[in-house]
Amino acid sequence: MNNSYVPVKAEIIEVIQETSSDVDIKTFKIKLVDDEKMDFLPGQFVELSIPGVGEAPFGFASSPLERNFFELSIKKTGLVTEAVHNLWAGATVWIRGPFGNSFPMEEMEGSNILLIAGGLGLAPLRPLILYMLDESNRDKYGSIQMLLAARSSRDFIYTRDFDQWKEVKNTDIILTIDNPEEGWKGRVGYPHIIVSEMEFDVNNTYAVLCGPPIMIKFVSAKLVELGFPENRIFTTLEMRMTCGVGKCGKCNIGHRYVCIDGPVFNMAQLSQMPDEY
Amino acid sequence: MSFKKQENQMIEVCTRLLTEGEVDVVIGFSSDQLGGCAIPSFIRKPLDVKDLKWDDTCTPNLAKYVIERKEKVAIIAKPCDARALVMYQIENQIDRNHVYIIGMECPGMKLSDGTPAPGCQECTVRTPPIFDILIEADKIQTFEVSELSSNRENSKTSFVESSMEWELEDRLKRFQDEMQKCILCFSCRQACYGCYCKTCFIERDVPNWLPQDLDISTKMMFHLGRAMHLAGRCVECGACERVCPSGVKIRYLIQELTDLCHEQYGYRAGMDMNETPAMATFSLGDREIGFLGGDQNES
Amino acid sequence: MSLEAISKKRIKELLESLGEGYKLVAPAWEDGKLVFKEIKNMDEMVISHELPYKSPKEFLFPQLERMMCFDTTGGVTVEDQSEKTIVFGVKPCDLEALKVLKAVLAQGKFHDAWFVTRMEKTIFIGMGCSSEKPGCFCAQRGINRKYSSTCDVFLRDMGDHYKVEIITDKGRSLFNGLDLKKFKFEEVSYPENMAQSSRPTDETPRLLEIDAEENVVFNQVDWDRIAERCLGCGICTYLCPTCHCFAFKDVKEKDLSVRYRVWDSCMYPKFTLHASGHNPRSTKKERFRQRVMHKYVYIKQNQGYTACTGCGRCIRSCPAGMNIKTVVSEIMEVLDE
Known part of the structure; x- marks a missing residue:
């Protein structure tokens, strides 16, 4: 029987330090052993195990078009994440997945895209960005605007990508931080404030947002206020979970389980769900 | 009436x-x-x-x-x-x-x-x-x-005899026998007036005091840890034992600390608002009697 | 279906001969508490109307289960500690609860392999229940305490004898090759409508069911007041026959890293605590609401069953006198208004 709790072996092939602030985020490039391929969709997640320490869920952070390896961006917060942070290239980790649903890439075709990310919230959006910006897909979408927020300039992740992303036609990035900093050329202010100053066609745009729960609540409310239909605002939620497959009973919001019914939800669904996330 | x-x-x-x-x-x-x-x-x-x-x-x-x-x-x-x-x-x-x-x-x-x-x-x-x-x-x-005497034989209520009177080997065995019954539902802790920590020591990940497994040592760690935290604070309400769904009789551990505290320092928790709790004060004359029963001052 | 009758006096003999190759689990006294436990000596077994204080779910879904081992050479070994087991003397409330466990753990896109294996190896022999204990409310949950077919074999109480009803092939396999005559099975003829006469005869009270949209229950009920008495221990979830939430726990054992599955409880603050410190269910109000709504609203919506069989264990064992029956009645009253 296919046993969904048993992980497969994988190897870390590269570790990238993302932030230089006190929020310690690293990106781990991982490949499955025996060159097994990892097929996943933007928005999905895996469970990563460090035997003897534990297991935790992480969203994919790399391009779904690359099947030979995948990346996970991990912030040091608890037991498992601390153990992962102590690992270097060559170390063995255990992976099970992919789990969960994905962003509606096909549904969004033909529309403009507004991406709003706060801090590490950019990680689960990166597969979507890399997918849409890929040459083979770029023409399927209209303009792509990104509003990327972080607490400070040192808290941005994937800064190495930004220049490349900007070069893609009809693509724009706005960076914003919480408090003014000397020499900062981007914007200052919370994303729900900045977004109201941006220009977009609410009738032909999909918004995809990810960040801390409080940011999701504020930004989505602002987007609705600006005229976005609720079913064109997507977000991806985070919950404590054990199994990832709808059994352990931890990640439910109302009758929906974030692990199998999510983690991607649109605001129309979210506003139907009990306010408990 | x-x-x-x-x-x-x-x-x-x-x-x-x-x-x-x-x-x-x-x-x-x-x-x-x-x-x-x-x-x-x-x-x-x-x-x-x-x-x-x-x-x-x-x-x-x-x-x-x-x-x-x-x-x-x-x-x-x-x-x-x-x-x-x-x-x-x-x-x-x-x-x-x-x-x-x-x-x-x-x-x-x-x-x-x-x-x-x-x-x-x-x-x-x-x-x-x-x-x-x-x-x-x-x-x-x-x-x-009559209620009291019939009760002494009744296994459902507490025994408050001192474990110090038991044979040494017996003490561990009787402790373990009680621990075997515990299902770690934490009702004793939740019912205890004294357990109001925002995060109980056993729920801390770092350090991980209590692996969430059911090994008997895990249960011992929890109950001993709780007993230590209640030393000189227990008000003897018996809630811990009363609420246990599995009938674990573990109050004797805390009771012994309470008695010790009374004997050694003349302190009983919750009797006097103006008295500093025994474990919150120190004087040179305090005797350092511990779990092992040794009296350091006399050696 | 074979309809055999066995004298009540011979039930232990029958079990002894059925039990070959199987571990026999049945109600027995342990330190003043009736529990389901492995029976090594038939005299320990207790056939009574008492409900064991813990549910038999632990034989399908143990409180602690060794799942897999990671060794130093980089291998993983899946562990299976299941044994062929007969669980005897299970009352309909606990049998009906199996439906919920099966629906969650063994159905849908993913299966819980450990549960499924145990399920396959376990034979449940059910028995009717003839008396309600304080706190029991199976009738109000629409459960017939005299009969349930959610088992492999059911022994129907016929006064001086049991009628043996074999329900599944697995149940039948138990009796294969058994010389029934040796056990003096009597051939008894029963009226045709036997199987239908199983509805409870007592007057049927209003069913305890919540038929409202989840947001209505979530928002319109005064959960603060309802949960006020709750102390936040996990007794109710541990003793409940349908509660099935769990966590994985890694333990280092010499050179091995062993992954265990342990019961977890929605009543604990850490259950939903994010690594960031954010907790969507940060007070007992949210946690108690989750427990009631999971049983009466969410599982019903997802799996089609209300995950409460009225066994009353949570009510009888609650140190603070919380009563899910009154809570649900109160909710129904609020919704009626």
Whole structure:
């Protein structure tokens, strides 16, 4: 029987330090052993195990078009994440997945895209960005605007990508931080404030947002206020979970389980769900 | 019929407190629909005060419902509840101005099967050490001798004999036998007045004190850890043993620390608001007797 | 279906001969508490109307289960500690609860392999229940306490004998090759409508069911007041026959890293605590609401069953007198208005 709790072996092939602030985020490039391929969709997640320490869920952070390896961006917060942070290239980790649903890439075709990310919230959006910006897909979408927020300039992740992303036609990035900093050329202010100053066609745009729960609540409310239909605002939620497959009973919001019914939800669904996330 | 008389007086007091708006809520006891022991009850309207009851089944310790409450409360306090409130005040968990204590003289409470509740049979405190109003009993009738003696053989209630009288090998075995029954549901901790930490030591990940497995050493770690944290703080209400679904008799551990504390430092928790808890003070003359029973000062 | 009758006096003999190759689990006294436990000596077994204080779910879903081992050479070994087991003397409330466990753990896109394996190896022999204990409310949950077909074999109480009803092939396999005559099975003829006569005869009270949209229950009920008495221990979830939430726990054992599955409880603050410190269910109000709504609203919506069988264990064992029956009745009253 296919046993969904048993992980497969994988190897870390590269570790990238993302932030230089006190929020310690690293990106781990991982490949499955025996060159097994990892097929996943933007928005999905895996469970990563460090035997003897534990297991935790992480969203994919790399391009779904690359099947030979995948990346996970991990912030040091608890037991498992601390153990992962102590690992270097060559170390063995255990992976099970992919789990969960994905962003509606096909549904969004033909529309403009507004991406709003706060801090590490950019990680689960990166597969979507890399997918849409890929040459083979770029023409399927209209303009792509990104509003990327972080607490400070040192808290941005994937800064190495930004220049490349900007070069893609009809693509724009706005960076914003919480408090003014000397020499900062981007914007200052919370994303729900900045977004109201941006220009977009609410009738032909999909918004995809990810960040801390409080940011999701504020930004989505602002987007609705600006005229976005609720079913064109997507977000991806985070919950404590054990199994990832709808059994352990931890990640439910109302009758929906974030692990199998999510983690991607649109605001129309979210506003139907009990306010408990 | 001392209970009935006390109950009438209690209802009168509570009605007045709620009617005059002196408190927002009365925490007391009301009947259990299953016919078991009285259950905690929260009364906010003068009309509902009639639901309050006072009889020999008012076993729950209500003190824990007082902390982290923003409303002004009145609490029906048996001596053990009141001792817990003394400790809460000493440990800065309550604002005394927001708590009106209705002290009840108490002859000891019973379980639903009529036997004395754990803690009650050996309890010697019949009058609450702290109160805003005291509701006296006519005559404090403690348990009948027959109730007590039949109870000693009854495995359902506590034994308070000292484990120090057991053979050394026996002590570990008896401890382990009790631990075997524990299912780590943490009801003892949740019912204990003294366990109000925001994060219990065993729930900490770093360091991971208690791997969540059911190994017996895990259970021992939890119960020993809890006993240590209650050393000199236990108010002997017996809640830990009373609420255990598995019948784990573990109160003797804490009881021994309590007795030791009394013997060595003359301190009993919750008896006197102005006395510094034994474990919160130090003097050169203190004897350093520990778990092992060795007396360091004499060596 | 074979309809055999066995004298009540011979039930232990029958079990002894059925039990070959199987571990026999049945109610027995342990330190003043009736529990389901492995029976090594038939005299320990207790056939009574008492409900064991813990549910038999632990034989399908143990409180602690060794799942897999990671060794130093980089291998992972899946562990299976299941044994062929007969669980005897299970009452309908506990049998009906199996439906919920099966629906969650063994159905849908993913299966819980450990549960499925145990399920396959376990034979449940059910028995009727003839008396309600304080706190029992199976009738109000629409459960017939005299009969349930959610088992492999059911022994129907016929006074001086049991009628043996074999329900599944697995149940039948138990009796294969058994010389029934040796056990003096009597051939008894029963009226045709036997199987239908199983509805409870007592007057049927209003069913305890919540038929409202989840947001209505979530928002319109005064959960603060309902949960006020709750002390936040996990007794109710541990003793409940349908509660099935769990966590994984890694333990280092010499050179091995062993992954265990342990019961978890929605009543604990850490259950939903994010690594960031954010907790969507941060007070007992949210946690108690989750427990009631999971049983009466969410599982019903997802799996089609209300995950409460009215066994009353949570009510009888609650240190604070919380009563899910009154809570649900109160909710129904609020919704009626």
